[in-house]
Amino acid sequence: MNANITRALFRDALSQVVDNRVFRILFVILCVLVLPTFVIGAREDHLSILFTWDYSYEEVYGLFGGNLAATEHPNRVLIQAAQKALTDGLAGTFGILFAIAATAFFMPRMLEKGAADVVFSKPVSRFALLMTRYIAGLLFAAVLAIVMIGGMQVGFLLVSGWSDPGFLWSIPILIYVFAVVHAVSVLVGVFTRSSVAAMLVTLIFYSFNGCVHQGWYALEATQGGMTLDPEQDEDAKVDRGLFLSTMMTALDVAHFILPKTGDADFIARSVRHRIDRRGYEFFDESTDFLVDQPPKEFTRDPAATIDAGGLVWRDTAAPDAAQISLSRAPIETAGTRFGSSKKWLNELKKDATVSDAERVSESLDEHPAYAVRWTKTLDGAATRRMTRWYFESGKWLYVLEIDADSTWFTVDENRKRAQAFRWEMTFSEASGGNALNFNAGSSNIGLALGLEKRYGWTAPLKYNYFFSIGSTLAFIVVVLVLAQFKLKRIDF
Amino acid sequence: MTGATMIEVRDLTKTYGGGLFKKGFRALDGISITVGPGSVFGLLGPNGAGKTTLVKILLGLAHKSSGDAQLFGEAVGHVSSRARVGYLPEAHRLPLYLSGRQVLELFGQMCGRDRDYVRARVPKLLELVDMREAADRKVREYSKGMQQRIGLAQALIHDPDLVILDEPTDGVDPVGRAAIREVVLDLKRAGKTIFINSHLLMEVELICDRVVIMDKGKIVKQGTIAELTPRTGRVRFDLEPTTADFERIVAGLGSGFERHERGFELLANESEIDQAVDRLRAAGVSIRGLEARRMNLEQAFIETVTKERA
Incomplete structure (x- = not known):
């Protein structure tokens, strides 16, 4: 495939994304959500609105019945809450659902009678066309993620003087999660040639996949008390009978095969955590105890x-x-x-x-x-x-x-x-938010540290982040190969 | 197979939906055709004859079941064999999110042409298909005829050697149809090889050098227009003056006398024609034209298909 064809395909992918009505709506919504970061400055001791009106945090928190006494860095708390709300809530949940709905038609529409005849009669391989539509979906998610997260980062930096480079990691993580669901959408789109089927099956898959991993984590937590050392768990495992053992094995298999989208949040935290450590006053690598400033x-x-x-x-x-x-x-x-x-x-x-x-x-x-x-x-x-x-x-x-x-x-x-x-002293990321209750023996370390110890970069294969990412990427590859297998055999 | 042929098909078959316990539908049944360079080739047949299936196999849009098919001496299905082909599909759908100009730019580049080449060529093609004014409107705003004209332009954007047109005038008004016909004739004059699949037999008759008639996946007849349209045995006389009593002059010669505004028509053999000419000359009538009447393509087509089905 020569450079002209590649360029044309990518330009086409971008045109398709930009023309998408849902994309435009989401784009405007995100711009509206990001806009406050450019007009509200969260300073050390006050909020500055439109660079003109200043309000103390006591006044602002008081409006919502908040208590500032518990907040030593009100600007940081406010900014991090906004970041979390937008990335976890809006982008991580609704954003993914919207993106699934908005991109589900990419593949089926290309395969519609009439459209396929024009496109597939050109001297371009079916694989290239498949990948173009796949990448168009990723572009869709990437542009929105960049606008939202990048926009917030710039807004906070320019107006509040707050920089959090680790937060930018949310962009690849969102794309990573969407890469999984979009691959499924493409596969279903190729097999059924129906936008509705692609959307529904992908949504079902996304939910099912989430349930499998939640279930897996929950079952893992019930196995042997969840110490930080998986080998201790092995020793402590209880015989649960044939049915439950079979269920556990099935869940294990499903967990290994399916993409681990649920891990994305933990991985993002871990990566952020590692980036954030730089520049801290003191950091104990072995335990994650750190002194921020x-x-x-x-x-x-x-x-x-x-x-x-x-x-x-x-x-x-x-x-x-x-x-x-x-x-x-x-x-x-x-x-x-x-x-x-x-x-x-x-x-x-x-x-x-x-x-x-x-x-x-x-x-x-x-x-x-x-x-x-x-x-x-x-x-x-x-x-x-x-x-x-x-x-x-x-x-x-x-x-x-x-x-x-x-x-x-x-x-x-x-x-x-x-x-x-x-x-300024923290012993782990305080914002855990996971239901699992880790017990590290005499040391009651926080959740993220626990997760990273157990499900970290150096954890045993079953719990390892590299394995999580690797198996997820492998899932995407397998799904796309299947889609290509089918696409190659379609008679238009 | 020779490298000089544009399209070469041998014993091509295509069965849809066949399986272990299912017979399937045979859309093509041992088709063989050869299309040489510079010719205009017409593919005729009733609905379901297999014409579009043949075209789709040639373009790699469908897979053959058996036989051999080549484009430019290369097996069909190869991406490179499609680089020299321009294709206007029947009932095509162009990307609605692009303008006419963007469609041409996109497909020109998808055919491997660089952007400068395509941008230089777009205005000419827009002019050719009379779409210059609407070039920057989105395809979704186009009428059926406009989409058809942009579709034709996209098939020609990369200056292909072989142009395959599937129902090129479908949905186009008579004026637009004449314009498209003119474009095809220009291509023919430019030495391009054209492969037309059309229901409009008059167009095929006007444009094509060679025609294949298909039915039920088989070729039932092929040849030049002259070969496919045999003489009817009737002869048309164009005469001067037109007021003479021609029926009396040729009385007793041939049969089925029919007067028309410039003379008459008669079913007659060669000897009777000679005698009619002699009598007309003797009666002081000038013979301005003498034409042995042929079937038109539509008649030949209907006769062929009907006979085949019987």
Whole structure:
């Protein structure tokens, strides 16, 4: 096939997409949805509408009965909520359904009597024509995904000063999911030459496929308690009798054969997560514990490292007035959060310069920790207020310490800064949203981390993302080969 | 098979819907034809005769069951063999989302021509099929006749050596039909090989050098127009003056005398014709024309098909 033919086919595919009425409607709807990102700026401390009217987040959240106290980064929360609503809800569900309906006719219409005679009598192979219609469908989804996600990214960047490159991964993921369903649509279109059949069967397939994987995940979850180690599950599996075993095997087979569209969301999160890690203040590869930003208006000691004395940040304006440090030691030698915090409290109690020492159970980003607080009197009348959080992540015992002059804490703004820093620490993506409840033994890690550990890039074949992507792509190839097999044999 | 032939078909058969326990419908039953370069070939036959099936096999749109079919010396079904063919299908549907001009550009490039070549050729073809003014309107806005004319233009956009036209004047008004006929005659003068499948026998008679009549998947007759339209035995005399009493002059010669405005017609053998000429000359009548009457193609076609079915 020479370049002229290829160009012509792609131009034709684009013309077909642009002419599509549903495409135009969706395009306009998406533009309308993206438009607010260009006119509403979500700044650090206020919302700016049309660059003219400013509203504090307290006012805006108050309108919806929200409580800002729980939101340390209101702009981030707002933007991420908008991103999630549009990608997961609109694009991921309705968008895919609309796209199925709007592209189902691509193949059947080309195969209609009269239309097929003109097109298939040209010196172009049937395979090329099949692929053109397939790619036309992908273009359909791609243009809409780019407009929506790319538009939002540009809008947030220009108007809110917010950049989230990981969010752009939603574009290939949406195309990836649509590539699966569109391949089925093309196959049914070739076999039945009916747009209605193509649309209905594809919708049924999409739902059925989703159910199979949900069912598979659910059954997996009931097998042996779902630890992070699949081998432990194997040991813990219960004999469920012939019927349930057969069902489980059938579901397993279906899961292996069918495309894993349900994994797309997890894969996107994983990829985003990996991209987002770059530029973080601190990230523990082995456990996914990360510190997003340095404490506000604190400067990090350049020489300090996590394993050599720990990371140390000092108040930029008054370096001696306040410092925050993060250090770690292996649990094997340092002990658990419980033992270490208790031991430290006991030591404090022996110190005459220490008063108000207390130890409480607290959580950091829903991660269990023990906080030890005390006040230390220095020479003269000066006192320092100190807090240490002991928590575990993987094989490490971490200690986060805030050490500040007592007068420093009397300033509201300073207290807020110190408090806000705890929000910069995450132990996994907080926005899990999956029904599975992972139990990682002593460490209650979050869902996405759990998923990534169990269903990650390095997980055993059955749970591996590479396998998920590979088998999904293989499914697409098989479906298209079947479509080509049939198309080649059609007498027009 | 010779490389010089445009189309060569040998013992071609096509059965639709056949299976292990099903006989199927035989649309083509041992067809053999040869179409040489520069000729205008007409394919005639009643509905269901297999004409369109034959064309579709030639263009790779349908698969043969057995036999051999070649285009330009290459087996049909090969993509490359279609590069030199322009095809106007019967009841075609062009992409509704494109304008007439875009249709020509698309199909020109799909035939492997580069964009500059196609863009230079589009205005000429739009002119040829009288679609210049409507060129930038969407196909969905075209009338049947306009779609037919753009369809013809798309078949010619890449300057093919062989043009296959399936019912080219279908749905076109008489003026448009005459225009299309003129286009075909231009192509014939340009030395293109034309393969026409049409119900309109008058057109075929006017345009084609050679005709095949098919029925029930078989060729029942083929030859030149002259070969397919035998003499009826009647002779037409065009005479001057036209007022003379011709019936009296040729009384007793032949039979079936019929007067017409410029003379008369008579069923007569050669000797009777000679005698009629002598008598007319002796009566001072000038003979302006003398024509041995033939069947027209429609008569020949009906007679052939009827005889075959009987």
